[in-house]
Structure formats: C-alpha cells, structure tokens
Amino acid sequence: MSVATPTSAPTTATGTRGGNVDGQAIAITVFSTVKWWGRVVLPFVFVAPKVAPKTLTTLQRLSFIHFARWSLITQIPHNGAPQPETKLRYPHLYFESNFNGGWEEYIDAFSHILTTGMWTFWGSSYGFPKALPTGPFKAYIKANEMEASHFYSAYPEATTTEIKQAIELDPMVAELRERADRMTPEEFATAFAELMSEAQRCC
C-alpha cells in the first residue's frame, strides 16, 4: 500500500493469508479463551512491564515487532436489540501484533526467545500447548487466528530494525547538518567519513 521509503528488500511477509499483509508488514489477530484464574493473573501480567520496564527487554529482542497489544475481555458492550445480550462465561484474551518477516519465523522466534513469557501471557488460555515445540503452538495460533479484511501500514516497506536504526542515526545526522555549511569541504569530508563509521558501528 503506501510507500514511505523505496527499498530493494525482498518481500518477506510470507506464511499468512493475503488480508494480513501490507508490504513487508503482517497482522496477527487472535482470540483465546481464558480459564477463570487468568482473570486474576493477567491484569498483573499487563502491569508488570510498566512498573518494571526491564521485563520488556525480552520482547524488545524480538526485533521485528512494530506494535503489539493484549486485552482481557470480560464483557461485550451492549448496543440494544437485535444485538444479543452476551454474558460471557469466560474471559477472552485478545492479541494482535504488527510485525515484519514471515509468519512461521515470527512464531518460531516468539516461541524460542519468549518461551517463559509466552506461558505468562497464554498459560491461562484453554488449549495453550506450551511455546515449545513450535509445531503445536503454530497449530494453536492458526486455529484461533482471524484474517484481516483490511490491513494498513503507514510505512509498509520498512522493517522494525530499519526504523530503529534510522531513529538512532537521526541525532548524529542532525548534528552534522547543523555545522555542515560552516565547514570547509575537506573538514566536511572528514566529518562525513566519521559519521559513516559511527553509523556502521551503531546502526
């Protein structure tokens, strides 16, 4: 769909249905049914990364996730008839992710890197087969996943890694831009080489 930055990157968004894809970006949308005790535990799981941000470090290692969210749904908003008044018997966990790369690789990485975290999030869901081995877990996600009818990314050709690297590079470029027009060409060439060296090191 819309293209923020031209790229020669090959299409890596594979392993999922067409509605879940926009450029390199993939959408995962999953509901799972939660056991009674998940209603007690999951709110603490959700708060933990906010009061102890280091618990998000593992999630950040999954460098292909742009955004992800979890919601615990215990009641459905009612709008009047003919909507049935739905009294849920169980809580339901809504999960969505916006990421780049292949669906299979995403689940593999999620399972291998976030093994404990996966149980933390989905251990209270009926049928959760443990993160490893990945085969049963992939089957579980497939069974609970819904295809998007329309999925949009504002920068569909950019990977999360590219964005994070570009953000990290930005202040260094800004600093050089700020003084570039006061430098001699030779001074600039030296500073540009230093910037490139620094960019290769960090980004």
Place this chain on the structure above:
Amino acid sequence: MLLDLASIRDPNRAGQAYALTFLCPIMPGHEDLLRDELEHLGADGPGPLARLPRTHFGRWVICPDFVTDPAQPHPDSLGCEYLIFTCCIDGDPDSYLDALCTELAPETRRIWRHCINAPDPAEGPALKAYLQHNQIRTGLFYSAYPTTTVPDVRRVLGQRSALRRLAVDAPDLSPAELQQRFLAEVR
C-alpha cells in the same frame, strides 16, 4: 528504559503512541456485505487510513465467534458476528476519532452501516460516540519506537535512504560535491 508513567495511568498508551480497539456487533445477514466492503477499501490505493497521517497501523477484522477449544468445559458464544477495528496512532485519541469520523466519512458510512444500532449516517459525533461506547480497554500495549510519530518515522527512513545513497556515491565525489549533496539531499 524509563518508567512510563503515562502508560501506567492509561494502558492504551505506550509513550506517545495510543492503541484504539473497538468491537462492534454486525447486523445479522450483513456479514458478507461488510466483508466485501472492507476487502475493497484498498483496491485503488493504500486505503482510507492513509488519509489520517497519525495512523501507524490499522485493521478491520470480522470475528465470526470465539473458537471453542476442545479442553474448554463449555462453549462461549458471541451471539452474533463482530467487527473488530483497531489502530496504533500518534497522540490524543479524541481528536483522532474526530478526524476518523469526519475525514473518512465516505468510508465510515459504508462500513458501520452494517453494525447494529450504529448511527445513520455513520459519521461525525454520533459515530464517535458509538465507537467510544464499543471501545475495549487495552491491557498491555507495546511499541518498538514509542516516542516516534508517523511523520518522524517517514522522515528518518528517508534520511537513512539518502545517506546510504550518498555513502555509495561518496568515493566518486569531490569533498565540495559531497558537502553540497549532503546539504541538498539529507534532511
């Protein structure tokens, strides 16, 4: 990473980014009409959310029902099909919803007319109130770049691309040419 007080107060938030989630009941018999409407949104371009420049990602999903796991003692049904609409946006959700319900009115009319007791026409303040009534609170929202807005993501990506092109060309440029191109192309 610093403690994100804003997201503790409001779990829909991560840094300046905000997660909107809506669950709206679909009128029985309208499911296929709505699906057809949604699947044609991007037929002639990037789709309507491209007109809201604060949108990072967005999706419309039709949920037929909850899946009943074999280990589940009893099924748990939604009773009718639901339209899930979510988006990851920059900043204030209130003004974003204003923009969604006015600037995207041609599309919102066609989409939410299939939802139970949505306003007719499905646009403006009435649609905004309907959506807010059907909003689902986020438990945990994660962003890989929570302080960076859509325009800034696009800007730094453009800057990175320009820098890469310049780095490739640099060996063939004089220092003066390199400096001129940097000032002209890297923004």
